[in-house]
Amino acid sequence: AVNFLLGWLLISSIFMVGTSATLAIYEVQPGSPAEAVGLLPGDIVANFRTAEQFIAYVNDHRGEEIEMNIRRNGESLTFRVVPRMETAPNEGAVGIVFAGIASRGPLTALREGFLATIEMTQLTFLGFYELLRSLVLTGKVPGEIVGPVGIVSIATETGRAGLIYVLQLIAFISINLAVINLxxxxxxxxxxxxxxxxxxxxxxxxxxxxxxxxxxxxxxxxxxxxxxxxxxxxxxx
CATH class of the missing domain: 1.10.287 (Helix Hairpins)
Known part of the structure; x- marks a missing residue:
């Protein structure tokens, strides 16, 4: 119960503080210029310093062809896209959504943190089911399962990304420990x-x-x- 509570509070605090948008593409909207030229979720926009700078540039060049340098799986690619002049509500001129979490009020953060904790718990149970299934059917441990050494390696990389991502990792570990104990x-x-x-x-x-x-x-x-x-x-x- 303590591990579940810790995970919930950490995730809620992340929702409350929020994270700044990165230049990693989280979503490509259907029917958008980005989809038309072949941009994909996970692509990283390399020729802008911040998401805010990219958005400002796009708004200043609607209807004009702009160049986007993209990093994809270690490869550098160049795409040319024309931002839309008119957009529907909740859609961007290019049609991409950057990764990031907008800050919420305390009550909303607690509610969404609880829902995210439940979802993470369900995924963790599913992960252990797949582990057990793999052990029974093949006698092998799935490659994505890591132990203490792997966790230290992940924590080191996460630490370089910032405190928010460290808190996310701690929340994930806490929920995993709670599920394991159950x-x-x-x-x-x-x-x-x-x-x-x-x-x-x-x-x-x-x-x-x-x-x-x-x-x-x-x-x-x-x-x-x-x-x-x-x-x-x-x-x-």
Missing amino acids: LPFPALDGGRFLMILFEKFKGSPIPRQIEMWVNGVGFVLLVLLMVFITVRDIVRL
Whole structure:
């Protein structure tokens, strides 16, 4: 519960403070000039310093062809696009949305932070389902799963991006820890809850020795999984 609460408060604080728009394209609007020339989400506009500078330039050159230097997967590309003279509400002249979070009021931030926490929790449960499915069907751990070494590497890169992104990472880790603890696996709170339900159904307590043995096996399996993931992270460095 504490980890869920921490994750919610951190995400809510991010919504409250907001993040400045970056030059990474988050969305390309359908039917826009950007879509027509082939711009894609994830592209980075390289020939402007800030999103605000780009927007001001576009507004000054509506109806004229402008040049956009784009970085895509380590490759430099050049696109020429003509910003629209007239736009519908909530649409830009070029038709791209930059990544960034607008600041919200406290109550709105708490509400949206809660919804984002629920969504992140659902995705985390789905991720563990995929992990279990992969282990059962193939005996392999999915490549996107990382351990302590991988987390340190991610944290180092995140730290360079700024405090807001560090808070996002901490919130993500907190929610992951909360979800892990709820899994119905021996040595975790979820496993203990499952044993209590079994005792209620059975009508008598599970022998202490059996409970210790089950939790011990579960703990060893968790340690082995963590060691495997850690070794794989080190090999990747």
